[in-house]
Amino acid sequence: MEFKMHENGFESEFDFGKLTISGNDEFGFRPFALLVSSIAGCSGGVLKKVLTKMRIDYDDIKIAADVKRNPDEANRVEEIKVHFIIFGNDISETKVAKALETSSKNCSMVQSVKGSINVIETFEIKKSKA
Template identity: 60%
Template sequence: MMEFKMKENGFQGEFEFGTLDVSGNEEFGFRPFQLLVSSVAVCSGGVLRKVLEKKRITYDDITIQADVTRNEAGANEVTDIHLHFNIVGSSASDQQIEKSLEIAKRNCPIVQSVKDSIQVTESFKQM
């Protein structure tokens, strides 16, 4: 169970790694949408790493850029997240990376949790 205690300008949770401050005002903590997008991006990236390792595909580095679309006419909810993976020093073909991203998307629990309400798309560039 997670517990979040109300503070003057948001909420705070204590976890094994440390304290997490969450607030609608980024002067006082991470904004909820930032945590949502971070969860989708980092989960996808972590699963992709495992897929590449299982396939014995080597690489030097991966960075992920997340482009977020929100519905300002509604509750400003997140409607789309596009993840762009920059993969440095990969030994794989573009087809192998595409296949690996498909597998990662199917096996990322966070993407699977939001797939019916948020459209998550991916692209990549090998560098």
């Protein structure tokens, strides 16, 4: 990857498109938002694969992320809570708990920050609308 500086941050070209990063959210994605997005996106993607492999039928997944930062230490990210809302009918909570445990162990982004950022993953199951 190569990042080129511009007046308000940095940019990089990827196959999917241009990524603009800036400490000011008027000019690009903020670094902490990209960090949290990579954790949530990776964890959600792995969870989808695990649920499918376990033959757990679901209709949709939404992810809510909450970040705890420490203003006394360069606004360091100390904790990321990732909450999965899984929509479906007749879904076993026990199986989803096992799937989430497996996905956390296999998410490269969660494993990359292990020991420096506390990642807490929770879930709830909601009935799909008929």
